[in-house]
Amino acid sequence: DAEITQSPRHKITETGRQVTLACHQTWNHNNMFWYRQDLGHGLRLIHYSYGVQDTNKGEVSDGYSVSRSNTEDLPLTLESAASSQTSVYFCASSESVAMGADTQYFGPGTRLTVL
Amino acid sequence: QKEVEQDPGPLSVPEGAIVSLNCTYSNSAFQYFMWYRQYSRKGPELLMYTYSSGNKEDGRFTAQVDKSSKYISLFIRDSQPSDSATYLCAMSRGSNYQLIWGAGTKLIIKP
Numbered sequence: 592d593a594e595i596t597q598s599p600r601h602k603i604t605e606t607g608r609q610v611t612l613a614c615h616q617t618w619n620h621n622n623m624f625w626y627r628q629d630l631g632h633g634l635r636l637i638h639y640s641y642g643v644q645d646t647n648k649g650e651v652s653d654g655y656s657v658s659r660s661n662t663e664d665l666p667l668t669l670e671s672a673a674s675s676q677t678s679v680y681f682c683a684s685s686e687s688v689a690m691g692a693d694t695q696y697f698g699p700g701t702r703l704t705v706l
Numbered sequence: 707q708k709e710v711e712q713d714p715g716p717l718s719v720p721e722g723a724i725v726s727l728n729c730t731y732s733n734s735a736f737q738y739f740m741w742y743r744q745y746s747r748k749g750p751e752l753l754m755y756t757y758s759s760g761n762k763e764d765g766r767f768t769a770q771v772d773k774s775s776k777y778i779s780l781f782i783r784d785s786q787p788s789d790s791a792t793y794l795c796a797m798s799r800g801s802n803y804q805l806i807w808g809a810g811t812k813l814i815i816k817p
Binding site: 690 | 797801
């Protein structure tokens with residue numbers, strides 16, 4: 592069965608360190624997204640990609656970067672981790688649709704703590 | 707003011723009750739409305755998808771959209787403890803537009 596996986600599931604790091612969160616999908620979807628979820632804020636979009644070599648900034652992109660070298664993977668990098676980046680991170684993917692809104696499929700999340 | 711407002715709860719009801727979850731929004735351009743369900747320590751999963759105004763029913767779940775009032779609802783009949791989760795509304799103007807999310811309502815169904 593097709594799926595979307597994230598690793599690691601839990602990560603503790605120190606302020607100032609570079610951290611990379613992995614996301615891998617086997618749906619063969621063109622679109623991939625990174626969100627963070629915090630109490631009271633719901634899901635906030637960090638970066639998204641509509642295909643290989645395409646990346647775009649979302650609502651809360653400062654301090655984060657992504658690159659898309661193939662269809663299956665969209666790693667998220669925190670350049671210099673800050674305590675404000677302590678959160679749960681979700682990766683999602685969707686198929687491009689000509690009409691309507693795409694249905695996003697989510698991974699299980701990565702719980703990141705920055706000390 | 708956020709584009710999509712959703713009461714975070716928690717909302718606690720007894721098993722068997724009818725549950726009503728709601729979102730309000732400010733952007734009249736939204737045409738597609740979704741409800742996602744998120745169990746604890748899991749990713750969200752699509753529960754209901756509706757286009758424009760009207761009702762859509764799927765088993766015990768009914769999604770309702772009132773575009774004139776900019777108000778959407780999710781009704782759960784005969785609620786079960788397994789329905790305990792966070793319910794997030796999401797909406798979009800259409801393809802090539804991002805989903806805009808509510809904050810999510812935590813629902814607790816007491817046995």
